[in-house]
Amino acid sequence: MGRSRGGLTTRIHAVTDARGLPITLKLTAGQAHDGRSADDMLGTAGPDPAGGSGLRQQPLRDQLAAVGAKAVLRPISRRTAPPPLDKEAYRRRNRIERFFSKLKHYRAIATRYEKHDANFLAFVKLAATRIWLRVYESVT
Numbered sequence: 001m002g003r004s005r006g007g008l009t010t011r012i013h014a015v016t017d018a019r020g021l022p023i024t025l026k027l028t029a030g031q032a033h034d035g036r037s038a039d040d041m042l043g044t045a046g047p048d049p050a051g052g053s054g055l056r057q058q059p060l061r062d063q064l065a066a067v068g069a070k071a072v073l074r075p076i077s078r079r080t081a082p083p084p085l086d087k088e089a090y091r092r093r094n095r096i097e098r099f100f101s102k103l104k105h106y107r108a109i110a111t112r113y114e115k116h117d118a119n120f121l122a123f124v125k126l127a128a129t130r131i132w133l134r135v136y137e138s139v140t
Contacts, residue, residue, distance in 0.1 A: 010112065012103070012124055020095035021135060022128040027121050102131050 009030025015023045061071045061083065072089040075082035104110045106127040114120040 010117070010120065012100070012109075014096065014099060014128075016096050016099050018092075018095070019135070020099045021132055022099060025121070025124055025128060027117055027124070099131070103127055106130075 011028050011030055011032065013026040013028060017023055064071050071083075072086060072093060074085055074090065103124065106123070108114065108123050109120075109127055112120065114123055
């Protein structure tokens with residue numbers, strides 16, 4: 001994917017449901033901007049998506065509003081007219097952070113063993129499937 005002086009860099013982008021279970025996964029190069037990668041993932045976003053710094057852009061916020069969702073992210077302090085912040089929805093952002101924490105428990109993903117992006121995405125999807133199966137695992 002992306003290459004820098006430190007080696008290969010890759011970002012994993014995810015859309016999760018209300019329980020923090022993955023719906024859509026995508027890889028981009030490490031130097032790519034978050035806002036551009038969010039455009040094609042908006043179709044799978046629910047009514048309460050939480051995201052990173054890419055959601056701070058006003059055009060992306062407008063696009064989310066067009067599909068009936070809202071960006072839940074603390075606005076930049078230097079904005080002249082900051083958008084309102086829903087504090088209850090902002091507290092639920094930890095669900096996507098917990099998903100990434102669970103994803104990093106898989107050593108092949110945390111250390112990025114695979115050098116080809118298609119194979120690395122396959123590992124990420126396999127780990128996401130195991131996270132889904134943990135929820136529906138029988139306890140008997």
